[in-house]
Amino acid sequence: MTDTSLSSVWVVIPAAGVGSRMEAETPKQYLKIEGKTILEHTLSCFINHPHVAGIIVALSSDDPYWNQLNIKSTTTPIYTVEGGAERSDSVEQALEYLRVLEKLDDDNWVMVHDAARPCVSQLDIDALLEIRSSESVGGILATPVRDTMKRSFSDQAKISHTESRENLWHALTPQLFKLGPLMRALEFCKNKSIAVTDEASAFEALGEHPQLVNGGHDNIKVTYPSDMQYAAFILRDRCAYD
Numbered sequence: 156m157t158d159t160s161l162s163s164v165w166v167v168i169p170a171a172g173v174g175s176r177m178e179a180e181t182p183k184q185y186l187k188i189e190g191k192t193i194l195e196h197t198l199s200c201f202i203n204h205p206h207v208a209g210i211i212v213a214l215s216s217d218d219p220y221w222n223q224l225n226i227k228s229t230t231t232p233i234y235t236v237e238g239g240a241e242r243s244d245s246v247e248q249a250l251e252y253l254r255v256l257e258k259l260d261d262d263n264w265v266m267v268h269d270a271a272r273p274c275v276s277q278l279d280i281d282a283l284l285e286i287r288s289s290e291s292v293g294g295i296l297a298t299p300v301r302d303t304m305k306r307s308f309s310d311q312a313k314i315s316h317t318e319s320r321e322n323l324w325h326a327l328t329p330q331l332f333k334l335g336p337l338m339r340a341l342e343f344c345k346n347k348s349i350a351v352t353d354e355a356s357a358f359e360a361l362g363e364h365p366q367l368v369n370g371g372h373d374n375i376k377v378t379y380p381s382d383m384q385y386a387a388f389i390l391r392d393r394c395a396y397d
């Protein structure tokens with residue numbers, strides 16, 4: 156087994172969604188904040204990063220926007236692959252590309268990060284990368300739940316009961332795992348028809364316990380229209396200090 160604790164990682168950016176909850180004409184990853192698309196903001200978090208070997212972006216088959224982006228990358232190769240029906244399918248397509256065309260072997264680390272999360276900080280990315288030298292199966296950025304959590308009835312917006320927020324986290328991205336185990340975990344879930352909305356869930360289905368790395372709660376996933384203003388505030392604030 157080669158020592159990959161300090162090797163560079165490939166970044167998988169699932170960007171093939173339609174953004175239905177955003178209710179916009181354009182898929183949300185192509186909506187603009189401060190003159191740049193959300194996808195460009197997200198890519199800028201990883202382009203020319205010293206520990207990033209390359210970026211693979213999963214796009215929808217009929218994506219007419221990608222070629223219009225203004226992406227400047229001097230040291231980081233960026234490739235695209237056709238995504239799939241679900242986020243997990245898009246991730247699998249990108250991983251297959253890395254294995255077959257980039258000829259990455261199983262113990263290469265890969266980091267999966269939502270195109271819709273443009274506010275991730277370098278500090279958090281580097282904190283997650285630290286787990287490469289641990290014995291863990293991999294891990295994710297996450298942030299502890301801050302509010303009291305209520306469970307509603309399934310058929311009405313009334314409180315059924317309060318869920319304990321003890322040891323309850325919001326899963327964020329990036330999520331960092333080794334290529335081979337991640338592909339096998341996703342394949343296992345697909346074969347068992349276990350729907351997974353993040354990479355960690357696939358490992359949990361195998362009885363694994365990925366590491367939780369405390370990340371900023373401002374690493375939001377732009378999902379609803381109201382998220383755009385908050386993301387713009389965070390990005391403006393971030394640029395003011397960079």
Ligand SMILES: Nc1ccn([C@@H]2O[C@H](COP(=O)(O)OP(=O)(O)OP(=O)(O)O)[C@@H](O)[C@H]2O)c(=O)n1
Pocket residue numbers: 168169170171172173174175176177184213238239240241242243245246269270271272376377378
């Ligand atoms: N088939 C899919 C679905 C989603 N994604 C990506 O996965 C990330 C997180 O998914 P989500 O926030 O749910 O995006 P959408 O699926 O586009 O949003 P919605 O569920 O509102 O349609 C996004 O960057 C999205 O582009 C993807 O690559 N392939």
Ligand SMILES: C[C@](O)(CO)[C@H](O)COP(=O)(O)O
Pocket residue numbers: 242269325326327328352353354376
């Ligand atoms: C991967 C993720 O962002 C972690 O919170 C989330 O699971 C994506 O879910 P979505 O339904 O695809 O937005």
